[in-house]
Amino acid sequence: MSAKNILVLAGDFVEDYEIMVPFQMLLMVGHNVHVVCPEKKSGDTIRTAIHDFEGDQTYTEKPGHNFALNATFADVDPDKYEALVIAGGRAPEYIRLNDRVIEIVKHFAEKDKPVAAICHGIQVLTAADVVQGRSLTAYPAVKPEVVMAGGVFVDVPIDGVHVDGNWVTAPAWPAHPAWISAFLKVLGTEISV
Numbered sequence: 001m002s003a004k005n006i007l008v009l010a011g012d013f014v015e016d017y018e019i020m021v022p023f024q025m026l027l028m029v030g031h032n033v034h035v036v037c038p039e040k041k042s043g044d045t046i047r048t049a050i051h052d053f054e055g056d057q058t059y060t061e062k063p064g065h066n067f068a069l070n071a072t073f074a075d076v077d078p079d080k081y082e083a084l085v086i087a088g089g090r091a092p093e094y095i096r097l098n099d100r101v102i103e104i105v106k107h108f109a110e111k112d113k114p115v116a117a118i119c120h121g122i123q124v125l126t127a128a129d130v131v132q133g134r135s136l137t138a139y140p141a142v143k144p145e146v147v148m149a150g151g152v153f154v155d156v157p158i159d160g161v162h163v164d165g166n167w168v169t170a171p172a173w174p175a176h177p178a179w180i181s182a183f184l185k186v187l188g189t190e191i192s193v
Helices: 015-028 089-093 099-112 117-127 140-147 173-187
Strands: 007-008 034-038 045-052 062-068 083-086 115-118 163-164 167-170
Touching: 007 015, 007 099, 015 034, 015 045, 015 062, 015 115, 015 173, 083 099, 083 117, 083 173, 089 117, 099 117, 115 117, 115 173, 117 140, 167 173
Parallel strands: 007 034, 007 083, 083 115, 115 167
Antiparallel strands: 045 062, 163 167
């Protein structure tokens, strides 16, 4: 397997598991992973939030960890990356307002590069107007945005995943085993034990 250069888009109050787990796992299998946040540089931190499912009508939110960025947003050249990851949480609702974020996402869609998005991360895809005709899943509350953006929403269990070509989407962090496994297959990553 050759290491891939993977870009991760995040922001303050990204969901803790949805940034920590994919970042660590992609590094563990040998990929080069750069996590960026608009208006921040390498070494800056972002705050995370822990979303949990405790029987309420929606998820609960608790303070998470500080996550250190390892790349500078202003320096991102999407041509240097083979794949994109968009984490969920509350960050997607406002990073999607950044014009450069939208340009980056459009680059990955137009070049048909692998994209993995989870939970509310799909909001960045809908804002970039790249879901027309694609099938994807997301946190159920994001379904109206997917449909209004011309995508086909696929309802899967909270621990499920949906793959449409080289796009891998999931509803929330309980789907990590399925979501990450599917993304590794799309990337062509082979793990031997």
